[in-house]
Amino acid sequence: MDRRTTIKWMLAAAASSPLLNSRAFGQEITAQPVATGYGSDPDLTKIYRPGDVWPLTLSAAQRRTAAALCNVVLPDDGHSPSAESLGLVDFVDEWVSAPYPRQLEDRPIVQEGLAWMDAEALLRFEKYFAELTESQQHEICDDICYEPNAKPKFARAAAFFTRYRDLTVGGFYSTPAGWKDIGYIGNVALPKFEGPPMELLQKLGLGPEHP
Amino acid sequence: MHNKPSGDIATARVIVLAASACETARILLNSKSASFPNGLANSSGKVGRYLMDTVGSSVRGQVPLLEGLPPQNEDGASGGALYAPWWGYQDQQKGKLGFARGYHIEFGGGRRMPEFGTLRGLEHFTGGSYGKKLKQDARRYYGSFVGFAGRGEMIPNENSYCEIDPQVKDKWGIPVLRFHWKWSDHETRQAAHMQKTFADIVEAMGGRVTGAVKTDGAEAISPGGFIIHEVGGAIMGAERRTSVTNQWCQTWDVKNLFLTDGSVFVSNADKNPTLTIMALAWRAADHIAGKMLRKEL
Numbered sequence: 001m002d003r004r005t006t007i008k009w010m011l012a013a014a015a016s017s018p019l020l021n022s023r024a025f026g027q028e029i030t031a032q033p034v035a036t037g038y039g040s041d042p043d044l045t046k047i048y049r050p051g052d053v054w055p056l057t058l059s060a061a062q063r064r065t066a067a068a069l070c071n072v073v074l075p076d077d078g079h080s081p082s083a084e085s086l087g088l089v090d091f092v093d094e095w096v097s098a099p100y101p102r103q104l105e106d107r108p109i110v111q112e113g114l115a116w117m118d119a120e121a122l123l124r125f126e127k128y129f130a131e132l133t134e135s136q137q138h139e140i141c142d143d144i145c146y147e148p149n150a151k152p153k154f155a156r157a158a159a160f161f162t163r164y165r166d167l168t169v170g171g172f173y174s175t176p177a178g179w180k181d182i183g184y185i186g187n188v189a190l191p192k193f194e195g196p197p198m199e200l201l202q203k204l205g206l207g208p209e210h211p
Numbered sequence: 212m213h214n215k216p217s218g219d220i221a222t223a224r225v226i227v228l229a230a231s232a233c234e235t236a237r238i239l240l241n242s243k244s245a246s247f248p249n250g251l252a253n254s255s256g257k258v259g260r261y262l263m264d265t266v267g268s269s270v271r272g273q274v275p276l277l278e279g280l281p282p283q284n285e286d287g288a289s290g291g292a293l294y295a296p297w298w299g300y301q302d303q304q305k306g307k308l309g310f311a312r313g314y315h316i317e318f319g320g321g322r323r324m325p326e327f328g329t330l331r332g333l334e335h336f337t338g339g340s341y342g343k344k345l346k347q348d349a350r351r352y353y354g355s356f357v358g359f360a361g362r363g364e365m366i367p368n369e370n371s372y373c374e375i376d377p378q379v380k381d382k383w384g385i386p387v388l389r390f391h392w393k394w395s396d397h398e399t400r401q402a403a404h405m406q407k408t409f410a411d412i413v414e415a416m417g418g419r420v421t422g423a424v425k426t427d428g429a430e431a432i433s434p435g436g437f438i439i440h441e442v443g444g445a446i447m448g449a450e451r452r453t454s455v456t457n458q459w460c461q462t463w464d465v466k467n468l469f470l471t472d473g474s475v476f477v478s479n480a481d482k483n484p485t486l487t488i489m490a491l492a493w494r495a496a497d498h499i500a501g502k503m504l505r506k507e508l
Contacts, residue, residue, distance in 0.1 A: 077343040146339025170327040182353045186286035
């Protein structure tokens, strides 16, 4: 049975059941890998790459959906590149594959959530989430992008979306490209400190009226 | 001193024990002998008693006035540049506050180096934006958050202490400590006062608090041990009946044993304990040197 058929079969089984929004897609979740982490002191002279310290565990299909969702959450807007192009899928994969409590908690949320995105895409448009047009992707995401407004049947998916957005945002805005986008210009030596710029003082009502 | 694995015994004119507050209490309590059946230097029964931590509570807010300000290098412009010492003495004297002792405020905010959690929870301001709108929102809100952390004094009490665990041992077979903890009203009311004060400041700046303002001090206060300023456990005092050391950090029971870490603190003032530990250790060292020169030790 191919994956599309499997998901359709699972959907059919769950179609009239409230399980649709619960662990109905638990079968998609791969077994927990045995990993020990890098200990208390990583080797600071080594450049670690995704998968070096513990195996990455998302399947190719999950990574495809994850990539599509990264680009829905933070697309290229001409001001900064897309989340996917900065390697955020590797980041998410490494995060959910890590053997630490916080990450172990996120793992089923992300895996179930990615499965839900595809199931919902198939239900509404007969295509996987990654194959949808931007407006189709937005139609699904608009229903789950803000937990307080989400309908009860989308509650679990909305909780996933919140977590996935935080992961994407957290990874994106801690890269040099993310810093540049957001206007973080610190972490550089200043030859001298001349105090806050006049423009800033005036905006805060602290500068002289006529500089 | 007796090294169990090797069986070696080391002797010295003076022993200075400074293993950090709790570990010092543990070593003393585990050092039982015919002369010290309740643990070394523990004839008072006060070793392990009066453990303290710092009272901690914090509030964060978002301030529209700080949105979209021209980017500048704001590294180091928070805690390094601002500090508010305790200001409430007069209200306290008038009996208005309901707690003794005080706290200081530590500030945070500005365009600090964005890290993993910096923009977490933005959906409460954006209504759940994603996509290009989320990127615009991130630019708008970054740097507009302020944070206030209170750090206050804890007064020692009878219900906060450690003792030797009758069952659990570490990997060398040495019994570990178990802890008992209870804040008094002085601490929980102080934490509630922090919450209200910080929320008032955020609102006075035209901002709004992120999350709930905790009016119940027991909810507002960080758990004991969380601020990692653990002190006490072998307090100094004027009487051997009620304390473990004298004013020179010298144990009442063993004249050549000195404790020079946070274990001797009799209260935990609002500031970080390290400098006070160093000052007390210096003072004790001077005292020891003088006594040794005079052959009194």
